[in-house]
Amino acid sequence: MIGALCSTSDPKAEKAKPSEDDSPISARHWAISTGYRHQHSFRHFVGTTEQTQRAAQHTQVVNYINLFDVSLTYKINPRWSLTASLPIMNGTRTYDHQLFDVFLHIPNAPDQVSHANGIGDLAVSAQFWLHRPPVENGHNIAFSFGAVMPTGSSDVRDTVETVNGPQRVYVDQSIQLGAGGWGISLGTQAYQRLRKAVLYASGTYLLTPQEQNGTPNASLAG
Known part of the structure; x- marks a missing residue:
């Protein structure tokens, strides 16, 4: 993952006064951060057993996902902050023509390639540190809570090539782009300073009240 941070804090002004915090964002200031992640997936599993024959047969399904994340944070005081985060995604899923030949017995089928591009689900959260920074003992823990809003489309369709010509299908x-429903996010992060290192841990849990999100099932076009 690659990321960057831009803050409205003035470094010269911050040096001129005693520090209340050791974070890159001072109180009552905004910060914009961006991140990028790339995912390439092609391995198939049944339970914990990898289906290595799929790659040998060239029948594996391949996903490429490029995810850009833009976050805006406002630091209320050294302990509390508010963050809004919006992902922007480009996804591609490819069904190799060998899959149609081996499993569906459809010869001369073209590769079926589907795409999804756009914004994902907007997340808004609040975070607070248990101890007011900076802490002299060199450790602290933060908790966050918020909501995930269904701003990303969960029924994206694309046109794929088939033996019978182009067909419009729902992507997998x-x-x-979206999960198709509202969510409640809970998170935590903690750190412990050592002599010349810092141990850091974080975790996030997403609860979705609805049992089904209404996203259509994707299927291979014949």
């Missing part, structure tokens, strides 16, 4: 859920 793995590259859909």
Whole structure:
């Protein structure tokens, strides 16, 4: 993952006064951060057993996902901050023509390639540190809570090539832009300073009240 941070804090002004915090964002200031992640997936599993024959047969399904994340944070005081985060995704899913030949017995079928591009689900959260920074003992823990809003489309469709010509289909859920429902996010992060190193841990849990999100099932076009 690659990321960058831009803050409205003035470094010269911050040096001129005693530090209340050791973070890159001072209180009552905004910060914009960006991140980028790339995913390439092609391995198939049944339970914990990898289906290595799929790659040998060239029948594996391949996903490429490029995810850009833009976050805007406002630091209320040294302990509390508010963050809004919006992902922007480009996803591609490819069904190799060998899959149609081996499993569906459809010879001379073209590769079926589907795409999904756009914004994902907007997340808004609040975070607070248990101890007011800076802490002299060199460790602290933060908790966050917020909501995930269904701003990303969960029923993206694309046109794929088939033996019968172009067909309009729903893309697979793995590259859909949104989850199709509201969510409640809970998170935590903690650190412990050592002599010349810092141990850091973080975790996030997403709860979705609805049992089904209404995202259509994707299927291979014949």
